[in-house]
Amino acid sequence: MRRLASWLGRVLLLRLLLGVLVAASLGFLVATLVKLSGDYAQAGSLRGLWQAEWRGGQALRDVLGSGVFQFLFLVVGWSAYARLRLRELGQLRLRRSEQKYRSIINHAGEAIFLLDGQGRVLEWNKKSEDLFHQPRRNVLGRPLQEVVPELHLDMAQIFADVAKARRGLAYEVTVPQEGAAPRLLSLIFTTILPGSGPLAEREMTHVVIARDITSEKQFESRLSETEKLVGIGQLAAGIAHQLNTPLGAILLSAQMLEESAHNEDEQDDIRRIIRQTEQCRGIIKGLLNFARPTGTERGALDLAAIVRDTVYLMEKNLTVAGIEVTVEARTAARVYGNRNELEQVVFNLLVNAMDAMEGSGAGGQVAITIEDGGPGELRLVVxxxxxxxxxxxxxxxxLPFFTTKDYGKGTGLGLSIVARIVHEHGGRIELREQAGPGATFDLWLPRAREGGVQVALIEDGDGDTAIIDLEGMGDGHSTADPCDDRR
Structure with a gap:
């Protein structure tokens, strides 16, 4: 307020001085004209007036020596100085305003940039530099489509839509990335009309707020899949037995028909029925395994023995596929868990490897290693x-139901079942990043304590599971229910 009052005072003073200047100039002009008219009457002609007044320099000396002229000279000088000073103050105020709004934009939590009516970049904040990996100095004055060509935006159409809607419009754009999954960006376009704000005094300006919503969309997708799984669990439990019974009858009848087939063509048709029936039963089993409650019968197990037994059960399929499996235990491999669930983990990982190498036609190798995974953990590497x-x-x-296989060759539940079981055992699983062919899965599982131990399984509201060792009494192991009042 003080600066505004000071500025208004200077403006009023300048206007007062200009008014005095105009009045003094008019008075001096009138006095000069009166004097010249009297001198003209005495001289009788303009020539005589010139010789009497101006040629002798008397009139000029009168003008320059008069106090009015000196006053006018001071007023004009002060007026020029005041105008220059006001211009400097205006420019300073403009620079401060620009610095202020630029600081606000740069400290915003989102990527914000300004475009002119032709789509050229007028401003580019720090978050925009981070989001698009383009420094501000390289983008100012350039068209947005040239700065970020992968956006593939029709700027003219967007500007027209925003102007027609008279409000901000949001667009979602998929941006491909070399060597990584594509990103999903949200772009909100808003138009500032000329004269409606400090950023758009001369021409139309477009404000764009950009945000990476890839993680949000993935979360929404996982939430949707979770809701889907709830329905699947309820549905699968109700229809599993109803479907398995007729499928079992169909399979048994087809096997009997295969034995009594009269020729090779009939046997091929019957084998096709058997394969399709077994595939249907496998799909139902996968749904049941994914939706069934977590097993609570857990104890100390030899992980190496579980791996070798599972490989032995799959030996025929592995041999037919031309896949060689090696198992190496580099440390004592006793884990705490459920045997059936851990067998299912190894089985699904082997099936995943077989499916991945199936198309090569040349077989392949699978190396399974058990090693120390850190304090209290074992690491299983496949x-x-x-x-x-x-x-x-x-x-x-x-993710559940995610598969890269052809239609009908997989439900997309195998690896999601593995991840769920490992998580429920208090472990974790990761797909190792590596260059070149091949895939490596690292699984960390809790070691089993030697001797008697009592274990409580704790699961919070977020689904996180913790395994807590309690002081045991006697031999063996037991599972404690935290909600049991008798414990």
Missing amino acids: ADSGPGVPPATRASIF
């Missing part, structure tokens, strides 16, 4: 020689 996992699908590899 590495195959398949084509590997593309970067674009790495983030979705453990």
